[in-house]
Amino acid sequence: MTDGQLPLFDDDQRAAISAEEAAWEAGELAAFLARQPEQRDEYLTRARRPVRRVYTPADLGETAFADIGFPGRYPYTRGPYPTMYRGRNWTMRQIAGFGQAHETNARFRYLIEQGQTGLSVDFDMPTLMGLDSDDPRCLGEVGREGVAVDVIDDMRELFDGIDLETISVSMTINPSAWILLAMYVAVAEERGCDLDRLSGTIQNDILKEYIAQKEWIYPIRPSLRIVRDTIVWSARHLARYNPVNISGYHISEAGGDTVAEIAFTLANAVAYVEEVTATGLPVDEFAPRLSFFFVSQADFFEEVAKFRAVRRAYARIMKERFGAQKPESMRLRFHAQTAAASLTRAQPMNNIVRTALQALAAVLGGAQSLHTNGLDEAYSIPTEFAMKMALRTQQIIAHETNVTNVVDPLGGSWYVETLTNELEAEVFRILDHVDSLGGTVRAIEQGYFQQAQADYAYDVALRKASGEDVVVGVNRFVETEADPAQAVETHRLDPESERRQVERLRAVRAARDQTVVDRLLKELTEAARDPAENLMPATIAAVKAQASMGEIVNALRDVFGTYVETPVF
Amino acid sequence: MDPIRILVAKVGLDGHDRGVKIVARALRDAGMEVIYTGLHRTPEQVVATAIQEDVDAIGVSLLSGAHMTLLPRILDLMREQGVGDRLLIGGGVMPDEDVEALKALGVAEILGQDTPPAEIGVTVARLVNEHRARAGVGEAS
Numbered sequence: 001m002t003d004g005q006l007p008l009f010d011d012d013q014r015a016a017i018s019a020e021e022a023a024w025e026a027g028e029l030a031a032f033l034a035r036q037p038e039q040r041d042e043y044l045t046r047a048r049r050p051v052r053r054v055y056t057p058a059d060l061g062e063t064a065f066a067d068i069g070f071p072g073r074y075p076y077t078r079g080p081y082p083t084m085y086r087g088r089n090w091t092m093r094q095i096a097g098f099g100q101a102h103e104t105n106a107r108f109r110y111l112i113e114q115g116q117t118g119l120s121v122d123f124d125m126p127t128l129m130g131l132d133s134d135d136p137r138c139l140g141e142v143g144r145e146g147v148a149v150d151v152i153d154d155m156r157e158l159f160d161g162i163d164l165e166t167i168s169v170s171m172t173i174n175p176s177a178w179i180l181l182a183m184y185v186a187v188a189e190e191r192g193c194d195l196d197r198l199s200g201t202i203q204n205d206i207l208k209e210y211i212a213q214k215e216w217i218y219p220i221r222p223s224l225r226i227v228r229d230t231i232v233w234s235a236r237h238l239a240r241y242n243p244v245n246i247s248g249y250h251i252s253e254a255g256g257d258t259v260a261e262i263a264f265t266l267a268n269a270v271a272y273v274e275e276v277t278a279t280g281l282p283v284d285e286f287a288p289r290l291s292f293f294f295v296s297q298a299d300f301f302e303e304v305a306k307f308r309a310v311r312r313a314y315a316r317i318m319k320e321r322f323g324a325q326k327p328e329s330m331r332l333r334f335h336a337q338t339a340a341a342s343l344t345r346a347q348p349m350n351n352i353v354r355t356a357l358q359a360l361a362a363v364l365g366g367a368q369s370l371h372t373n374g375l376d377e378a379y380s381i382p383t384e385f386a387m388k389m390a391l392r393t394q395q396i397i398a399h400e401t402n403v404t405n406v407v408d409p410l411g412g413s414w415y416v417e418t419l420t421n422e423l424e425a426e427v428f429r430i431l432d433h434v435d436s437l438g439g440t441v442r443a444i445e446q447g448y449f450q451q452a453q454a455d456y457a458y459d460v461a462l463r464k465a466s467g468e469d470v471v472v473g474v475n476r477f478v479e480t481e482a483d484p485a486q487a488v489e490t491h492r493l494d495p496e497s498e499r500r501q502v503e504r505l506r507a508v509r510a511a512r513d514q515t516v517v518d519r520l521l522k523e524l525t526e527a528a529r530d531p532a533e534n535l536m537p538a539t540i541a542a543v544k545a546q547a548s549m550g551e552i553v554n555a556l557r558d559v560f561g562t563y564v565e566t567p568v569f
Numbered sequence: 570m571d572p573i574r575i576l577v578a579k580v581g582l583d584g585h586d587r588g589v590k591i592v593a594r595a596l597r598d599a600g601m602e603v604i605y606t607g608l609h610r611t612p613e614q615v616v617a618t619a620i621q622e623d624v625d626a627i628g629v630s631l632l633s634g635a636h637m638t639l640l641p642r643i644l645d646l647m648r649e650q651g652v653g654d655r656l657l658i659g660g661g662v663m664p665d666e667d668v669e670a671l672k673a674l675g676v677a678e679i680l681g682q683d684t685p686p687a688e689i690g691v692t693v694a695r696l697v698n699e700h701r702a703r704a705g706v707g708e709a710s
Contacts, residue, residue: 125633127581137611139639214584214608255587267667341587345662345682379664380634438668456688465685474683490664493634511684535698560589567607569588 005064009057017058017229029053044411046299047258049422055414063421067312070095070134071366071407072331075315077308077420078408079366080331089117091369092394093170093335094387097122097146099497100155100504104147107421108162118369119201120170121158122146122381122460123180129216130176132550134502135432145381146172150505155183156190163536164188169200169244170335170369175217178230180538181243181547197301201291201335203241205228206245207268207440211449212254214565220441222528222560228275233536235286242291244272248310251449252295253341255457257301259423261294262310263430264368264449266317270431271440273322283322287329293449296362297339298354304410305419307334307365312420313427316350337371345378347473349486363397364410370394380490447568454569505548520545521555528559573697574624578606578615579611580643583633588660591651592628592680592689599690612639616646625697626656626677636663636671644675656700658693 009017009143043051052059066084069075072082081087094116096107108119123146126138132150143149149155159169164187173180188198194446239393248256248265253487256264269290277283294310296303313330318324338358343351352375359372372390374382382390395538398404410416410501419552437443444450463469470476524538535556577593579586586608593605604622606615621628627647631639640659647653659671660680668679677696680689 125635129582131582137582137609138644140635141633146635194575210583214586253587254585255590380662443671453587454594457587458591458594461686463593464683465687469684516707565607567586567590569593569607 001354002181005066007062008060008065008068012028014058014061019058019366021056021058035265045302045419047302047423049258049302049419051415051523055418057234057414058416062335062457063417067421068411068417072197073325073504074330075312077312078411080269080311080368082407082408084347084366085363085398086407086529089398089404090367090394091118091168091362092391092398093118093120093168093371095120095122095170095172095337095371097124098381098491099143099146099147099494100501102147102152102160103143103494103497105158105160105162107384111387111391112162112167114388115395118147118168118170119162119525120371121172123171123173124148126213127176127180127303127549128173130179130239130549130553133498133505135550140498142501144493144498145293148497149180149183150501150550151508151546152183152186152543153504153508155180155187159187164191165193165197171202171398172198174206174209174213175202176222176549176553177202177206178226178535179543179552181234182232182543183342183535185201185205185238186540188548195237196239197307198238199240201245203245203247203266203293205244205247205293207444208250208265208562210444210565211264212256212267216563216565218556218560219563220444222556223327223563224271224275224441225531227272228279228535229536231272231276231286231289232279232281233534234289235281239497240540242289245291245293245295246272249293249337251453252297254341255453256449257458258297258299258306259426259430259454260449260456261424262306262313263427266292266310266313266427267431267434267449269314269371270317272323273318274408274439277322283324284320284326284329284549287318287324288326292332293335294334294336294420296343296358296365296367297334298358300357300361301410301413301416302419302423303358304365305416305423307336307362307367308408308411308416309344310334311366316384317431333368335369335371336551338365338373340373340377343373343375343377344471344474347479347483347486348378348488350374350473351375352389352393355390358395359393360397360401361518363403364408366408376490379457379488383489385489436514445536447566451568458480472505493507508546512550516545516548517542521547521551524552525555525559529555573601573623573626573694574603574604575628575638575693575697576604576606576615576619576624576627577628577630578610578614578618578623579608579612579617580639581631581633581635583631583634584608585632585661586630587597588632588682588691589628589630592630592660592684595686595689596693598686599694601693612642613644615643616652619647620650622651625701626658626693628658628660628680628693630660632661633671636661637667640671641674642674643654644697654704656696 071079248261252261315330318330374386419427
């Protein structure tokens with residue numbers, strides 16, 4: 001029983017069903033098993049949770065209808081909005097980025113022509129790490145895994161001809177996120193956009209970087225302060241913008257299991273909310289703009305239950321732990337991406353099928369936006385063709401299957417509801433443990449999340465090697481000779497792109513007013529010294545004067561220091 | 570025979586360390602002495618550590634796509650600094666033609682995605698032992 005609500009099925013009903021189940025087990029089931037045993041002794045989910053043969057209302061225990069409820073109403077188990085895809089389909093948001101800004105701009109225009117409804121930018125490693133393209137550490141990496149952005153000129157070119165008031169833009173960027181947000185805002189201002197009409201997201205989830213994705217610059221505490229500053233600044237200036245996208249995706253891809261993905265992500269969310277409310281900003285003034293990002297893995301029903309469980313757990317945390325009052329502060333909205341690490345090099349066309357099934361789970365779990373991976377992900381960043389196939393996969397789900405007709409169609413499945421209950425209970429168990437370690441930051445410093453992830457990843461590798469975890473084309477149904485019909489063409493980067501970007505950056509540096517840049521960088525450093533100061537205004541001023549990302553990062557390094565990891569494996 | 574000593578390194582800027590940690594653990598489980606550098610190492614740092622630790626082999630993991638720049642750079646540095654006789658093994662997501670090109674340059678092996686942990690140990694042991702036999706240093710102690 002929850003919130004004083006009556007259980008869906010009362011004690012008598014559940015006892016009667018259990019008695020009937022016992023009779024069935026002794027009767028039909030026992031007779032059948034005697035003739036034909038089951039294929040395995042134990043059936044497990046991807047999170048290694050044992051599952052029963054069949055589920056009944058008796059499995060729901062004290063679950064009340066109010067725990068499931070209605071979409072768009074607390075606790076949001078069934079979705080953040082009352083009509084879900086009947087009102088609007090999820091945003092089909094394929095990530096793209098390579099080479100120089102003008103090259104990625106061309107890919108964006110292509111994707112918009114193909115019917116894509118939102119943009120998502122992938123940056124190259126130097127940009128992700130806050131380094132300028134001419135830094136010697138960046139040799140060979142400029143524009144390779146994403147687009148290179150050094151100065152505001154690059155940002156201007158990246159969105160040339162794209163209406164920033166009508167298309168939402170997501171930027172996958174973390175330790176240097178605040179600088180790119182500053183550039184984005186500065187470009188929008190130049191164009192005369194109304195900042196309150198800008199919609200989009202920066203990932204800006206630094207805590208999961210220390211846990212999983214491992215892109216960092218400064219130590220944890222000052223990095224958390226930067227995230228705080230972006231959230232507080234956005235709450236005052238960008239009414240429709242999500243200043244953080246709290247991400248489980250990387251936790252899963254780095255090896256975390258299903259429970260770890262959502263539990264660690266919510267532990268990070270708790271840390272951000274605590275950090276921002278400590279400034280005196282009430283939770284309801286920024287929580288509506290917190291957004292989330294999860295993977296969609298292969299275990300179909302567990303994934304659907306995962307999305308439902310994380311929505312419900314978040315609603316309860318925001319209401320009960322942080323005293324949120326506004327419904328918008330309690331409803332979790334998420335972007336989903338299919339699981340890149342599940343894609344194989346062998347028989348690459350199989351990846352289209354894997355991706356389609358994972359995408360369907362995300363849709364049945366109520367995702368607000370979705371990226372489907374390219375079939376060639378295990379080879380290189382995707383070709384235009386691979387991205388088009390991935391987008392078509394989403395369009396087929398949206399327009400041919402009718403799964404969008406009904407909200408939360410798996411709600412009420414005794415199996416899915418039981419999994420939802422179990423996953424939610426596990427989340428709170430882990431959150432209690434994190435609290436007992438002294439909170440999220442202390443738990444990261446102690447390597448708690450990192451070790452759990454490494455252990456699970458190693459176990460998965462062993463199970464794949466033994467064949468216990470089946471991967472079609474890799475450890476089952478293997479083809480010894482490569483199938484010419486499945487040859488993939490890989491994306492090839494223009495080898496001159498890096499040199500051009502470096503030259504361009506140098507040209508910008510030579511032409512700008514250096515005195516102004518020096519003064520603004522000094523002011524930024526001063527702002528950093530005062531922990532109560534918000535870094536956004538000084539950063540926006542610096543990017544407008546064409547200060548580069550690397551210069552801005554370095555201006556704060558003296559104050560903040562550098563993060564050094566103690567790796568665990 | 571002396572236990573195999575191997576330096577496992579992440580070069581370049583990418584932070585994908587799921588694979589390298591599995592490799593480090595698999596090699597440790599196979600009885601080797603494993604030194605893991607952590608993330609974001611430069612080729613210079615990797616080669617300097619390899620010399621200092623006197624390893625039989627260097628395993629370099631990268632998923633940034635910069636393998637055609639960074640692995641040849643490490644080979645050059647190894648040769649320049651007198652450790653060109655040690656093995657360089659790569660790991661990560663790389664197109665087939667790059668794998669061939671890297672082997673032609675002198676990279677001993679590329680371990681691809683989803684190489685089973687036990688196979689990693691066996692492959693590295695085989696490569697090191699063949700190499701020791703060729704160099705006539707294999708059967709010591």
